[in-house]
Amino acid sequence: MDVLSMPADLTREVLKKKEELLQEIERLRRENDRLRRGLKELKELKDHYRETARELKAARERMKRLSITDDLTETFNYRYFMDSLDLELRRAKRYEYPISLMMLDIDHFKIYNDSQGHLAGDKVLKDVAGVIRKTVRHTDILARYGGEEFAGILIKTNLNEAYQVAQRVRQSVEAFPIHHEQSQPQGRLTVSVGISTLNAEVSSVKTLISAADEALYEAKKRGRNQVAISQRNQPNKGQME
Numbered sequence: 001m002d003v004l005s006m007p008a009d010l011t012r013e014v015l016k017k018k019e020e021l022l023q024e025i026e027r028l029r030r031e032n033d034r035l036r037r038g039l040k041e042l043k044e045l046k047d048h049y050r051e052t053a054r055e056l057k058a059a060r061e062r063m064k065r066l067s068i069t070d071d072l073t074e075t076f077n078y079r080y081f082m083d084s085l086d087l088e089l090r091r092a093k094r095y096e097y098p099i100s101l102m103m104l105d106i107d108h109f110k111i112y113n114d115s116q117g118h119l120a121g122d123k124v125l126k127d128v129a130g131v132i133r134k135t136v137r138h139t140d141i142l143a144r145y146g147g148e149e150f151a152g153i154l155i156k157t158n159l160n161e162a163y164q165v166a167q168r169v170r171q172s173v174e175a176f177p178i179h180h181e182q183s184q185p186q187g188r189l190t191v192s193v194g195i196s197t198l199n200a201e202v203s204s205v206k207t208l209i210s211a212a213d214e215a216l217y218e219a220k221k222r223g224r225n226q227v228a229i230s231q232r233n234q235p236n237k238g239q240m241e
Helices: 008-068 078-095 109-116 118-135 159-175 205-221
Strands: 099-106 141-146 149-155 191-197 227-229
Touching: 078 099, 078 141, 078 149, 078 205, 099 109, 099 118, 099 159, 099 205, 109 118, 118 141, 118 149, 118 159, 149 159, 159 191, 159 227, 191 205, 205 227
Parallel strands: 191 227
Antiparallel strands: 099 149, 099 191, 141 149
């Protein structure tokens, strides 16, 4: 039976139901479109959230690096060095492995800085830091101690090994070409190095630093461009060559 052959009341009822059905289909279509738009917006929000989270994480990491890094040389700063030395010293004592400290100072840096200017002096600091960084291990901790002085925490490194590392650093700096280094008193730019190692007498942050500083002073006194070992680390007070 088609619509034309139906009674008038039934025909109106069928047409009404059809119209209602079409309206419901249209409503569902609009609702589906709304849901699709909502899902798209939700996905965009999730992507935006992930990107924001990545940016925040990267920003936190940058802030952390900046808080522990020396701006000029990109080595660790003094505060991080002191915190790390305390931590690594306690670890070395707990697990009974050796640890050594290397203090380095650029020889006659003031003369170079005064004659060549502060910008050239800054470049020397960056270059020397780069040379040292390439010479020590990634597990060692290199920091700018202050001015033209650097410090290296040599983890799981005994006295003899520390001496070898220090000699490699000294030789590497001496061999590195520095602009106008011929104006230096020794005709080239060099570093002096002092070493101390954990033992019964040198067993705290303070004594480890003071012992390395004393050795550094001894290296300077011997004519610079030298590596000296703390007297507190030499059982027979001998000299390593």
